[in-house]
Amino acid sequence: MSDAPAAAPASxxxxxxxxxxxxxxxRNDGWVITRFPxxxxxxxxxxxxxxxxxxxxxxxxxxxxxxxxLRFDDTNPTKEEVEYVDSIQEDVKWLGFDWGDHLFYASxxxxxxxxxxxxxxxxxxxxxxxxxxxxMRANRGTLTSPGxxxxxxxxxxxxxxxxxxxxxxxxxxxGSKVLRAKIxxxxxxxxxxxxxxxxxxxxxxxxxxxxWSIYPMYDYAHPLSDAxxxxxxxxxxxxxxxxxxxYEWLIANVSGLPGQPYQREFARLNLTxxxxxxxxxxxxxxxxxxxxxxxxxxxxxxxxxxxGYTPTAVRHFCKTIGLTKYPSLTxxxxxxxxxxEDLNKHAxxxxxxxxxxxxxxxxxxxxxxxxxxxxxxxxxxxxxxxLVPLSGELxxxxxxxxETPVQGFHRLVPGGEVRLKYAFCIICQEVIKDEAGNxxxxxxxxxxxxxxxVKPVGRPKVKGTIHWVSAAHALDVEVRLYDKLFTEEQxxxxxxxxxxxxxxxxxxxxxxxxxxxxxxxxxxKPGSYYQFERVGYFYTDPKDSQPGKPVFNRTxxxxxxxxxx
RNA sequence: UACCCCUUAGUGUAAUGGUAACAUAACAGAUUCUGACUCUGUUGUUCAAGGUUCGAGUCCUUGAGGGGUAGCCA
Numbered sequence: 001m002s003d004a005p006a007a008a009p010a011s012x013x014x015x016x017x018x019x020x021x022x023x024x025x026x027r028n029d030g031w032v033i034t035r036f037p038x039x040x041x042x043x044x045x046x047x048x049x050x051x052x053x054x055x056x057x058x059x060x061x062x063x064x065x066x067x068x069x070l071r072f073d074d075t076n077p078t079k080e081e082v083e084y085v086d087s088i089q090e091d092v093k094w095l096g097f098d099w100g101d102h103l104f105y106a107s108x109x110x111x112x113x114x115x116x117x118x119x120x121x122x123x124x125x126x127x128x129x130x131x132x133x134x135x136m137r138a139n140r141g142t143l144t145s146p147g148x149x150x151x152x153x154x155x156x157x158x159x160x161x162x163x164x165x166x167x168x169x170x171x172x173x174x175g176s177k178v179l180r181a182k183i184x185x186x187x188x189x190x191x192x193x194x195x196x197x198x199x200x201x202x203x204x205x206x207x208x209x210x211x212w213s214i215y216p217m218y219d220y221a222h223p224l225s226d227a228x229x230x231x232x233x234x235x236x237x238x239x240x241x242x243x244x245x246x247y248e249w250l251i252a253n254v255s256g257l258p259g260q261p262y263q264r265e266f267a268r269l270n271l272t273x274x275x276x277x278x279x280x281x282x283x284x285x286x287x288x289x290x291x292x293x294x295x296x297x298x299x300x301x302x303x304x305x306x307x308g309y310t311p312t313a314v315r316h317f318c319k320t321i322g323l324t325k326y327p328s329l330t331x332x333x334x335x336x337x338x339x340x341e342d343l344n345k346h347a348x349x350x351x352x353x354x355x356x357x358x359x360x361x362x363x364x365x366x367x368x369x370x371x372x373x374x375x376x377x378x379x380x381x382x383x384x385x386x387l388v389p390l391s392g393e394l395x396x397x398x399x400x401x402x403e404t405p406v407q408g409f410h411r412l413v414p415g416g417e418v419r420l421k422y423a424f425c426i427i428c429q430e431v432i433k434d435e436a437g438n439x440x441x442x443x444x445x446x447x448x449x450x451x452x453x454v455k456p457v458g459r460p461k462v463k464g465t466i467h468w469v470s471a472a473h474a475l476d477v478e479v480r481l482y483d484k485l486f487t488e489e490q491x492x493x494x495x496x497x498x499x500x501x502x503x504x505x506x507x508x509x510x511x512x513x514x515x516x517x518x519x520x521x522x523x524x525k526p527g528s529y530y531q532f533e534r535v536g537y538f539y540t541d542p543k544d545s546q547p548g549k550p551v552f553n554r555t556x557x558x559x560x561x562x563x564x565x
Numbered sequence: 566u567a568c569c570c571c572u573u574a575g576u577g578u579a580a581u582g583g584u585a586a587c588a589u590a591a592c593a594g595a596u597u598c599u600g601a602c603u604c605u606g607u608u609g610u611u612c613a614a615g616g617u618u619c620g621a622g623u624c625c626u627u628g629a630g631g632g633g634u635a636g637c638c639a
Binding site (some may be wrong): 041075136143144147191196296327410419421422465531558561562 | 569573575
């Protein structure tokens with residue numbers, strides 16, 4: 001799937017408008033430098049894709065005076081792991097973006113950040129607080145009442161310097177002291193009520209090891225890291241809106257910063273039938289509701305990749321949903337539309353029967369096998385053709401036969417006629433059942449005069465065309481039929497505060513069938529995209545497929561224009 | 566009952582004081598050796614009330630509704 005990662009959208013969103021104005025005004029000499037700053041504490045999901053497409057997209061759109069950094073915001077060693085660092089890089093690359101040499105870690109700035117903190121202390125803008133976390137919380141006030149100053153708020157710079165140095169040296173226990181910015185305990189913005197900027201954490205960091213026993217807080221590290229990297233536009237989601245004054249306070253009060261970035265916020269992605277919280281996603285994995293972070297039902301990048309979504313489709317989706325400050329809920333359907341749109345252009349067509357019914361063509365010469373030439377992809381003739389065996393014993397899909405048909409059913413019925421695509425028409429003469437009454441076989445006759453799409457004159461029109469697989473040549477293949485993970489559009493909302501979203505897990509989110517596929521798929525390479533004609537799009541599972549023995553994941557079903565009335 | 570942000574077809578977005586539109590969804594029809602794709606058409610939209618203006622989705626006021634915020638998480 002090859003379309004280039006995105007030109008600018010036709011009309012500018014509020015962020016792009018702002019940036020265009022900055023460029024026009026030659027702010028930062030016309031440079032646009034953005035960053036995607038994940039904390040390596042989990043796997044990236046489709047919501048992150050929105051941010052990735054924005055930040056890296058901006059860099060592409062504003063070339064050559066633009067770039068986008070990948071920065072790991074690794075300021076909390078208790079939650080972070082290299083496993084996540086690796087997966088995040090893989091996911092960003094898969095989406096089609098490239099950070100070049102601009103891979104950074106907040107932890108690389110620890111020494112500089114420490115120096116800035118010393119500077120703030122010297123300026124009388126930060127102090128060491130000995131209050132317990134409980135006391136701090138109590139004295140912070142509430143949403144409707146101001147906070148109370150800490151008894152330690154007016155320590156001298158000298159004392160603060162000494163204490164902060166000893167915090168770094170590891171002299172104090174975790175939780176016993178914290179460095180706070182001295183701002184305004186009465187601010188209506190809770191973030192400005194002397195926020196903690198350093199805490200004591202005697203934890204092993206995945207990059208700095210045991211070198212530090214204090215770690216900067218996000219609110220402190222982020223703006224300063226942005227400034228150190230020369231970021232011009234720091235874009236984040238809406239819940240950081242209240243952090244903006246603090247961001248600006250730090251940029252204004254720390255001297256010697258090489259850049260003057262500013263922060264703007266946009267609404268995060270919400271998708272129907274989808275959970276986007278890392279914590280809840282973790283629960284699904286940990287409690288075994290899904291099979292790992294890359295389970296094709298997961299909204300993680302690794303999950304949707306394994307499901308068979310394409311980078312082009314995801315990028316196009318991100319462009320389509322736009323960028324606003326309205327906390328919208330996007331229909332999953334739109335994502336699926338983008339996936340089908342891309343796959344329709346590129347997926348190779350094959351015949352596959354998910355729920356086989358045996359069809360015996362009684363007047364077809366016994367033992368005869370012929371080969372029909374089928375188009376691999378009608379959307380792209382260059383994909384060529386293939387030969388598919390046809391014989392007197394076939395499988396068709398159970399969905400394509402109804403013993404007592406409903407209104408509008410165009411496929412095979414007792415005594416009725418249907419076309420086998422690119423073969424001939426058959427008439428169902430007899431339905432054979434076992435003792436339990438299950439259909440085990442359909443006995444049919446074919447009409448040689450109906451080959452090549454011919455409709456003999458004077459015969460009732462055959463409305464249905466169905467796919468088929470030759471029984472003797474069919475491959476038995478494991479196919480995983482994925483459906484939406486939840487039965488509710490908004491599982492969290494539906495569960496309420498006290499409830500548990502897992503009660504809305506869709507029991508039908510995964511069905512594994514042994515399908516009958518045409519023999520050509522024996523050579524299917526892991527990680528390739530297929531359309532099973534009339535059924536859906538399928539992806540060769542990259543983990544579980546073996547040479548000659550592919551396993552397929554259903555990416556998304558084809559739209560079904562047939563609605564039973 | 567504090568502060569901040571937001572509100573345009575069912576959903577997601579555009580319209581930058583001058584004809585309310587695009588995508589998707591739904592529904593019709595055409596086409597089709599995929600009930601897909603493609604094509605055509607239909608339904609349906611500015612939260613409310615005032616104000617400014619020749620003219621308001623857009624600016625102002627008030628109200629309503631929604632989201633966010635009280636980690637030594639990010």
